[in-house]
Structures are given as C-alpha cells and as structure tokens.
Amino acid sequence: MNPVLTELVTRSGGLVIRAAAVQVVPESTLRWACRSGELVRVLPEVFAAAYLLDSRRxxxxxxxxxxxxxxxxxALAWADGRGALSHLSALAVWGLHRQEVGDLLHLNVPAGVGIRSRPGVVVHRQQGFMLEPPHVVVRQGMAxxxxxQTLVDSWPTLPPDERRVPVIGAVNGRLTTPERLAAALGSAPKLDDRAAFRTLLTRLAEGCRSPLEIWGHEHVFTGPGMPVFQRQAPIRLGSRTVYLDLYAEPERVNIELDGAITHGDPRQREIDLRRDAQLAARGILVVHFARRRLVHEVEDVRQETLAILATRRARTVVPRRLA
Structure with missing residues (x-):
C-alpha cells in the first residue's frame, strides 16, 4: 500500500474515510489499495485495514x-456527525453490555436525516431526537x-432473562436512578414488556439491588407477619459503612441473601464472618440464606424467618414485676 496512505490508516487506528484519504493521495491510490485487498470497504465511504478483519469472526x-x-x-465515521450510537451499541459503550463480533450495530438519528440501515447497521429514527445534550453525550470519545434512553431502547432487544441485568448494574453503579429511568420509560408507552420494566424500577426504588433480592422480596419476605424491612440499610462499622440486605430494626435482625458466587468464595466468606461478628457486637443478629434455599425452599425460609423475628421480639419484652 502507498506509504502515505499506510501512515494515514495507521494513525487513524486502521479505519479511514474516503474524504480524509483523498486529501493525501489520489483517488486511484485508494482504489488500488482496495483492489489489492489491503483496504476493505466496510460501509459507504469507510474503509478498514484488511488486518482488522477476520472472516472466522x-x-x-x-x-x-x-x-x-x-x-x-x-458506524460513527459513516454517520459523519448525523447519528449517535444507541440501543445495545450504546449500552456496550456505557459498560453495561458485551457486544460480540457480528452483532448488529445501532444508530439513532433525527427524523429528517437521510441515512438508512445497511447490512450490519440498524438506523433508528426518533421524533424529537437531537444530536446534542441531553439526548446525546460523548463517552469514550464517541457520541x-x-x-x-439507552436502557429503555435496549430493553426489548435483549432476551427476556437478560433484560434486568444492565438496569440493575446502572443503578448499583450510581450511573442513574430508578426515578430518572421511570421518567425515560414514560416516553415509551408502547415498549414491549413495559410492565416488567416498571416493576423492576419499583423494586429498585424500594432498595433491592440484585435479582436475588427481587426474588426474595416478591416470593419470601413480604406477606402476613413479615415486617417492613429496610433494604440496603447503612450501618457504620468503625471507619466504614456497610449495607444490610434486609434489616428489621425493631428486632435488630439482618437477613443476608447469598448468591451462588458469593456463597462459594472463601475470601468473601471470611469478610462476611468478620462483618457478622462486628454486627453481633452491636446487638444485630445476622441470618444468611443461600440462593438455593430462597428459590427451592420458599415456605421453609419464610417460617424460619418468622420464628427468628418472633424470638427476638420476645426477648425484648420486659417482664412485669410481681405484686
């Protein structure tokens, strides 16, 4: 390949647009690089160095x-400032989804923009969408x-059993809040499975922070006899603050829900034991339930929890003095 064109391609990370190339070499040089297989057109006006492509991928x-x-x-080079990454492509840039080779790329464009979907790229036109804040932000150098909006748009494009993960991750990572997501959801009245999204936001607003906690809330720790637990209750232990999964303050009982990974990690188990001992010194009883029991022994866990709470209440009752 022409050394000037080679330098341009190298400096641009292996991708080059036609407008930039013909500023430094003749059009014929660009065509020759494509005919020789050193450059490959991946989108109109956008070329990639052949070494970036792998047909096995x-x-x-x-x-x-x-x-x-x-x-x-x-995709952004092809859009040339007329669109922004959206849906699962934007979700990947936000660090909440992993795209695989061959996955479709997504762009949002204003309603009047005249670019259309191409093989490998889906173009979404949205009324009222603008290529400026607050509709679009720059992250990792990309629009x-x-x-x-990304989370709402991505919801129906993910398999049903994967939809909650990025939403929970975004809230746990303090990238957004259930309230802000609810406002975005309000602008999508026809979203597929919208009721499930709204229920998820309600659970997150109530303090649930994992699929296991949501399961516990919906199937185990609500109903007759159960107190109103504080979820993710902050407790100061020395120089650090810990957050209790389900805390019944009057009984001073903390229910911890152990996921499969956490439960099987010896290092995490040691941390949990140390924290449990510190809480015990504060008069807080910690009860752990593993995921297996929560899912497969629902009634047993309920009854065990109710019995523990009843015992703790009984111990706090001051006996009357005999006359």
Missing part, C-alpha cells in the same frame, strides 16, 4: 468481521444516547 458483510469496538467507530 463472523459471516455476512465485512463490517460484521470487525471487532465490536472497531465496528462502532466505523452515544444518554444512559436512561
């Missing part, structure tokens, strides 16, 4: 053979839809 258009990060760069 995907089938179909050349764009699907690029690493997802390079594919997102190529992406704001997080709340």
């Amino acid at each position: 995907g089938t179909g258009p050349a764009l699907s053979q690029l690493d997802p990060a390079q594919g997102r760069r190529a 992406v839809t704001r997080l709340e």
Whole structure:
C-alpha cells in the first residue's frame, strides 16, 4: 500500500474515510489499495485495514468481521456527525453490555436525516431526537444516547432473562436512578414488556439491588407477619459503612441473601464472618440464606424467618414485676 496512505490508516487506528484519504493521495491510490485487498470497504465511504478483519469472526458483510469496538467507530465515521450510537451499541459503550463480533450495530438519528440501515447497521429514527445534550453525550470519545434512553431502547432487544441485568448494574453503579429511568420509560408507552420494566424500577426504588433480592422480596419476605424491612440499610462499622440486605430494626435482625458466587468464595466468606461478628457486637443478629434455599425452599425460609423475628421480639419484652 502507498506509504502515505499506510501512515494515514495507521494513525487513524486502521479505519479511514474516503474524504480524509483523498486529501493525501489520489483517488486511484485508494482504489488500488482496495483492489489489492489491503483496504476493505466496510460501509459507504469507510474503509478498514484488511488486518482488522477476520472472516472466522463472523459471516455476512465485512463490517460484521470487525471487532465490536472497531465496528462502532466505523458506524460513527459513516454517520459523519448525523447519528449517535444507541440501543445495545450504546449500552456496550456505557459498560453495561458485551457486544460480540457480528452483532448488529445501532444508530439513532433525527427524523429528517437521510441515512438508512445497511447490512450490519440498524438506523433508528426518533421524533424529537437531537444530536446534542441531553439526548446525546460523548463517552469514550464517541457520541452515544444518554444512559436512561439507552436502557429503555435496549430493553426489548435483549432476551427476556437478560433484560434486568444492565438496569440493575446502572443503578448499583450510581450511573442513574430508578426515578430518572421511570421518567425515560414514560416516553415509551408502547415498549414491549413495559410492565416488567416498571416493576423492576419499583423494586429498585424500594432498595433491592440484585435479582436475588427481587426474588426474595416478591416470593419470601413480604406477606402476613413479615415486617417492613429496610433494604440496603447503612450501618457504620468503625471507619466504614456497610449495607444490610434486609434489616428489621425493631428486632435488630439482618437477613443476608447469598448468591451462588458469593456463597462459594472463601475470601468473601471470611469478610462476611468478620462483618457478622462486628454486627453481633452491636446487638444485630445476622441470618444468611443461600440462593438455593430462597428459590427451592420458599415456605421453609419464610417460617424460619418468622420464628427468628418472633424470638427476638420476645426477648425484648420486659417482664412485669410481681405484686
């Protein structure tokens, strides 16, 4: 390949647009690089160095053979300021989803923009969408839809059993709040499975912070006899603050829900034991329930919890003095 063109391609990370290339070399040089197989057109006006493509990575258009990060760069270069990464592509940039080679790329564009979907790229037109804040932000040097809109847009494109994970991750990571997500959801009245999204936001607003906690809330720790637990209750232990999964303050009982990974990690178990001892010194009883029991022994866990709470209440009753 022409050394000047080679330098341009190298400086641009393996991707180059036609307008930039013809500023430094003749059009014929660009065509020759494509005919010789050193450059491959992945989108109109966008070319990639052949070494970036791997036919074993995907089938179909050349764009699907690029690493997802390079594919997102190529899509934005093709849009040329007329669109922003959206849906699962934006979700990947936000660090809440992993795109695989060959996955479709998504762009949001204003309603009047004249670019259309291409093999490997889905273009979404949205009324009222603008390529400026608050609709679009720049993250990792790329224009992406704001997080709340990204999560709402991505909801129906994910398999049902994977939809909650990025929403929970965004709230746990303090990237957004259930309230801001609820406002974004309000602008999508026809969203698929919208009721499940709203229920998830309600659980997150109530303090649930994992799928296991949501399961516990909906199937185990509500109903007759159960107190109103404080979820993720902050407790100061020395120089640090810990958060209790389900805390019944009058009985001073903390219910901890142990996921499969946490429960099987010896280091995490040691940390939990140390924390449990510190809480015990404060008069707080810690009760652990593993995921297996929560899911498969629902009634047993309920009855065990109620018995523990009743025992703690009885111990706090001051006996009357005999006459």
